[in-house]
Amino acid sequence: xxxxxxxxxxxxxxxxxxxxxxxxxxxxxxxxxxxxxxxxxxxxxxxxxxxxxxxxxxxxxxxxxxxxxxxxxxxxxxxxxxxxxxxxxxxxxxxxxxxxxxxxxxxxxxxxxxxxxxxxxxxxxxxxxxxxxxxxx
Numbered sequence: 001x002x003x004x005x006x007x008x009x010x011x012x013x014x015x016x017x018x019x020x021x022x023x024x025x026x027x028x029x030x031x032x033x034x035x036x037x038x039x040x041x042x043x044x045x046x047x048x049x050x051x052x053x054x055x056x057x058x059x060x061x062x063x064x065x066x067x068x069x070x071x072x073x074x075x076x077x078x079x080x081x082x083x084x085x086x087x088x089x090x091x092x093x094x095x096x097x098x099x100x101x102x103x104x105x106x107x108x109x110x111x112x113x114x115x116x117x118x119x120x121x122x123x124x125x126x127x128x129x130x131x132x133x134x135x136x137x
Contacts, residue, residue, distance in 0.1 A: 013106025016053040043137040059130045066132040
């Protein structure tokens with residue numbers, strides 16, 4: 001992308017207060033390690049609308065949610081969004097401290113987000129379905 005390319009407007013996102021607090025601590029801890037993904041997560045947290053846990057709309061991607069999405073117009077994938085220590089790509093568990101994980105948090109079905117990756121290429125993620133809101137669902 002060139003500097004003359006218009007930046008797309010980011011989608012509105014909503015986070016449960018408990019997820020926001022824990023993720024803010026996580027992003028801060030990893031920022032010390034000069035992690036670009038921690039910076040991406042922190043930026044998402046800054047722009048998020050934060051609501052009480054019991055006020056988060058059903059179908060919102062939160063920690064533990066199972067989500068079906070398309071990345072860069074490839075075939076859809078289904079993953080569970082987890083904390084770094086629980087991540088296992090072979091089991092379909094994606095860390096919130098990956099570019100895809102940080103992009104997913106707070107979105108709802110039908111929303112899309114674009115970003116420039118560490119590879120300097122544009123990426124497009126589209127949420128198709130939030131199958132389960134959290135591990136408890």
